Amino acid sequence: MDSPGETRRYGRRTFLAVTAAGLSSLAWGKPVWQAFSHATQPLQDALLPPGLLPDGWRIYTVAASMPRFDPGTWRLQIDGLVEQPQSLTYDELRRLPRAEQVSTFHCVTGWSVKNVRWAGVRFRDLLAPARPLANGTVLSFVSAEKPYVDTLTLRQAELHDAMLAYEMDGAPLAREHGAPVRVVIPEMYGYKNVKWVERITVADAVESGYWEQRGYDVDAWVGRSNGF
Ligand SMILES: Nc1nc2c(c(=O)[nH]1)N[C@H]1C(S)=C(S)[C@@H](COP(=O)(O)O)O[C@H]1N2
Ligand SMILES: [Mo]
Numbered sequence: 001m002d003s004p005g006e007t008r009r010y011g012r013r014t015f016l017a018v019t020a021a022g023l024s025s026l027a028w029g030k031p032v033w034q035a036f037s038h039a040t041q042p043l044q045d046a047l048l049p050p051g052l053l054p055d056g057w058r059i060y061t062v063a064a065s066m067p068r069f070d071p072g073t074w075r076l077q078i079d080g081l082v083e084q085p086q087s088l089t090y091d092e093l094r095r096l097p098r099a100e101q102v103s104t105f106h107c108v109t110g111w112s113v114k115n116v117r118w119a120g121v122r123f124r125d126l127l128a129p130a131r132p133l134a135n136g137t138v139l140s141f142v143s144a145e146k147p148y149v150d151t152l153t154l155r156q157a158e159l160h161d162a163m164l165a166y167e168m169d170g171a172p173l174a175r176e177h178g179a180p181v182r183v184v185i186p187e188m189y190g191y192k193n194v195k196w197v198e199r200i201t202v203a204d205a206v207e208s209g210y211w212e213q214r215g216y217d218v219d220a221w222v223g224r225s226n227g228f
Contacts, residue, residue: 003109003227004060004191004211053111059176060107060190062210067144067196069179076181078127080201081136086129090180094166097125101161103186105193108216108227118184120165123157127202136202141183141194150194150209151218152185161186164197188220189227 071090078086099122105113123139132154140151156162162185166173173179178195185192191211212218217225 004107004189004216053109055112055114057113057177058107058111061145062148063145066175067198069175071180074180074198076197077199078130078202079199080140080203081133082127082202083131083133084129093121093126093181096121099125099163101163103161103184105184105186106189106222108189108191108211108220108225117167117169118163118165119167120163120181120184122163123154126164126200130202132202135204138203138206140201140203140207141197142199142201143194144196144198148194148196148210149207150183150192150212151203151206152183152192153206156185156188156219159185159187187222189216189222189225191216192220 074090076086076088076093078088098119100117100119102115102117105116127139137154138151139154139157140149142149152162162183164181165184166181168174168177173182178197181197182195183193183197191209194209206218208218216227219225
């Protein structure tokens, strides 16, 4: 099966270009993804146990281009099994109670980023104005990047360090990391951390997400689910 990100992280053309750059990057002795983000660690491929990749962000997408955030027109829709559907502007979202945390991010393919500083909104605070119905036990996160989607149960989304994040490491979430908002749930592998979220639909049943349709566990607990 494909693995989350590794084979489809860029449009095909970029992927080929990156592959070529990856080969030539041996010459400068730096991993090629450093060109795309700020995270760095010395590359020690030769010392790594099989299946483990050097730490640092890889930017993953499933579509040919990344959604572009326009603060003037952007809305976050909250709908489905709720009493009061919401359509939040970016400013309205930022006025909700702010939560901050430092947590480690794990991709199922074997790379991690330690001590990421996130700021955002806890799902309980985000959903409160919509008043979810009693049978609304699942959140479905729809990305502006089609067709990426994934779900969390309400219980999972209410873990103490799950949030809808709008800042990373002290700055507004960068476009490549999902601007303006992404899911953060450190207990689960990266594929549950949907980027470019534009709609949250409250539902009564778990649906399988983009990578789950391709064989990965719906409950993507770090260290306790399939992968590799
Ligand atoms: N919309 C969208 N969200 C996504 C993905 C994606 O391809 N598209 N990839 C997921 C996977 S597999 C991982 S590991 C993380 C990677 O986050 P990053 O691109 O910010 O490094 O995003 C997750 N969220
Ligand atoms: Mo991933």
